[in-house]
Amino acid sequence: MHEPRSVVITGASRGLGLASATHLYERGWRVVGAMRSPEAGLERLRAATGAPAADPRLLGVRLDLDDPASIVVAAKAIEELVGAPDVVVHNAGIAAVGSVEDLPDSVWKDVFATNILGPVALTKALLPSMRAAGRGRIVVVSSQGGSRGMPAISAYSASKASLERWAEALAEEIAPFGLGVTVLVAGAFKTDIITEQTPDYGDYDGAYAAHYAGIRRTGLFALRLASPPERFARELAKALDGRAPFVRHAVGFDASLMLLASRILPSRLFHHVVRLAMGIPRQGALKKR
Amino acid sequence: MSLFDAFRFDRKRVLVVGGATGIGAAAAELAVAAGADVVVMDYAPVKLTGVKAIRLNLAERASIEAAVAECGGPVHALLACAGVADGTPGIERINFIGHRHLIQRALDAGMLGRGAAIGFISSAAGLGWEANLELLKELLATPDFDSAVAWVQKHDKANYYWMKQAVCAYVSSQAFAMLKRGIRINAICPGPTDTPLAQANKDVWLGFGADYRAEAGIEASTPLQQAYPLLFVCSDAASAINGITLTTDAGYISSGITGSFPNATPIARALTGRT
Numbered sequence: 001m002h003e004p005r006s007v008v009i010t011g012a013s014r015g016l017g018l019a020s021a022t023h024l025y026e027r028g029w030r031v032v033g034a035m036r037s038p039e040a041g042l043e044r045l046r047a048a049t050g051a052p053a054a055d056p057r058l059l060g061v062r063l064d065l066d067d068p069a070s071i072v073v074a075a076k077a078i079e080e081l082v083g084a085p086d087v088v089v090h091n092a093g094i095a096a097v098g099s100v101e102d103l104p105d106s107v108w109k110d111v112f113a114t115n116i117l118g119p120v121a122l123t124k125a126l127l128p129s130m131r132a133a134g135r136g137r138i139v140v141v142s143s144q145g146g147s148r149g150m151p152a153i154s155a156y157s158a159s160k161a162s163l164e165r166w167a168e169a170l171a172e173e174i175a176p177f178g179l180g181v182t183v184l185v186a187g188a189f190k191t192d193i194i195t196e197q198t199p200d201y202g203d204y205d206g207a208y209a210a211h212y213a214g215i216r217r218t219g220l221f222a223l224r225l226a227s228p229p230e231r232f233a234r235e236l237a238k239a240l241d242g243r244a245p246f247v248r249h250a251v252g253f254d255a256s257l258m259l260l261a262s263r264i265l266p267s268r269l270f271h272h273v274v275r276l277a278m279g280i281p282r283q284g285a286l287k288k289r
Numbered sequence: 290m291s292l293f294d295a296f297r298f299d300r301k302r303v304l305v306v307g308g309a310t311g312i313g314a315a316a317a318e319l320a321v322a323a324g325a326d327v328v329v330m331d332y333a334p335v336k337l338t339g340v341k342a343i344r345l346n347l348a349e350r351a352s353i354e355a356a357v358a359e360c361g362g363p364v365h366a367l368l369a370c371a372g373v374a375d376g377t378p379g380i381e382r383i384n385f386i387g388h389r390h391l392i393q394r395a396l397d398a399g400m401l402g403r404g405a406a407i408g409f410i411s412s413a414a415g416l417g418w419e420a421n422l423e424l425l426k427e428l429l430a431t432p433d434f435d436s437a438v439a440w441v442q443k444h445d446k447a448n449y450y451w452m453k454q455a456v457c458a459y460v461s462s463q464a465f466a467m468l469k470r471g472i473r474i475n476a477i478c479p480g481p482t483d484t485p486l487a488q489a490n491k492d493v494w495l496g497f498g499a500d501y502r503a504e505a506g507i508e509a510s511t512p513l514q515q516a517y518p519l520l521f522v523c524s525d526a527a528s529a530i531n532g533i534t535l536t537t538d539a540g541y542i543s544s545g546i547t548g549s550f551p552n553a554t555p556i557a558r559a560l561t562g563r564t
Contacts, residue, residue: 225500225552249492250492250493250496253496253499253500253552254500255496256492256493256496256497256499257496257497257500257552257556259492259493259496260493260494260496260497261556261559263375263493264375264414264449264450265414265559266450269417269559269560270559272555272558272559272564273555273556275564276554276555276558276559276564277555282564
């Protein structure tokens with residue numbers, strides 16, 4: 001009988017991770033959700049999929065991307081459950097809002113730990129078995145805010161950019177072993193990351209008040225247009241049929257537009273696209289005279 | 290002249306440069322069906338029957354000159370349809386300089402007489418060219434193929450964006466000189482169109498405006514939908530239209546500029562220089 005392929009999804013307890021785990025389970029995948037609270041996460045997954053408890057196709061492991069020991073333990077647990085996974089989806093990610101001046105130093109550590117260092121460590125722990133199996137794909141979920149640095153989320157942008165560069169490098173390394181890497185550049189989706197759940201360190205009465213006002217105005221509008229996470233899940237499922245050593249896809253209209261604009265427009269012009277999209281004042285508008 | 294007569298092409302000889310695929314191929318087909326005498330020039334093999342096919346490499350001056358000589362005159366409508374994407378070697382020649390040289394050779398040979406018209410294919414990347422006019426005029430002032438290529442290399446403008454800017458600036462700046470010869474020159478500015486070129490860059494090119502189309506309930510434009518306006522601007526019905534770039538994007542840029550479709554506003558304003 002044909003063994004279902006296995007997929008590990010980090011951050012499977014909510015947002016894009018939950019939608020993706022649900023969709024892939026429904027499409028016959030063997031899903032391992034890697035989450036900080038696997039019991040609660042599995043409950044949500046079972047509710048979303050209708051899967052019975054002890055369904056061998058819907059599994060959970062504890063993973064705290066901030067904790068290197070947890071990552072090693074999680075990798076072992078994954079291999080005990082499904083052997084070398086066919087796919088690992090680095091989906092879990094956090095953001096933080098605030099200008100460079102307003103973001104606390106600790107936030108940089110947290111954002112980089114979850115968004116890049118954790119995924120690197122988890123990949124490192126799972127690669128030996130995936131190489132031995134001679135097949136497999138690493139998927140990283142980046143963001144249009146990562147393909148191009150965006151104001152007020154610089155730590156997030158920088159972390160996603162480093163994730164993408166790492167993914168490119170990784171792809172070159174593992175392709176000879178029959179493994180591949182996919183980068184999905186996600187646009188705005190209706191998940192907690194675009195709500196007040198993302199900590200906001202902005203000083204709304206400080207030097208960047210006009211920036212925050214503009215971003216709030218344009219951002220609130222953009223949020224209304226955010227897509228349902230199920231749309232992301234469908235694109236992810238399609239991407240898992242890919243065989244290329246390295247591929248980067250935009251997922252979502254806004255991400256596609258951003259990718260196109262950043263490739264074709266001169267950077268001077270693209271700066272204006274971003275400035276207008278984010279409601280940031282014109283060059284020199286806030287200069288003290 | 291009746292409305293019907295103004296749109297006729299049956300007494301015309303139409304030259305489609307880049308007519309093997311995409312919008313050019315659709316225009317060539319339309320012209321053949323309208324009874325025109327059609328010549329198709331392209332680098333790729335021409336599959337359409339009933340036309341004179343001439344092999345052409347727009348990246349090479351000698352090839353352009355030979356192709357024009359083989360075509361001969363008269364030419365009543367010259368459709369400059371060839372285009373390649375960023376990363377293609379010779380993009381500056383294929384997308385603009387080669388077309389310009391071909392037109393110049395045709396003019397010098399007397400192939401384009403009174404009542405003739407020239408139609409280019411631009412792109413959203415060509416919008417807002419007015420803001421770059423001073424620099425583009427330097428390129429437009431180059432007297433020949435080689436000096437134009439040298440200018441582009443020197444200024445590092447051998448890319449899709451700048452060559453589409455050049456197309457728009459070229460048709461606008463040439464309108465008066467052409468008119469004095471009884472010739473009109475225009476460009477169309479298509480929105481995302483389902484052509485082999487777009488399919489080859491699908492993820493990015495056809496993603497452009499996908500949200501607009503989804504909400505409006507339309508598909509990406511077909512090559513035929515762009516061939517109609519391209520032939521229109523070269524028809525007698527367009528005798529008052531000269532030196533313009535006609536935007537044929539189902540209203541995307543307009544909706545962005547005015548805020549009717551706010552998703553498009555930042556890019557529409559940036560592209561048209563309304564920053």
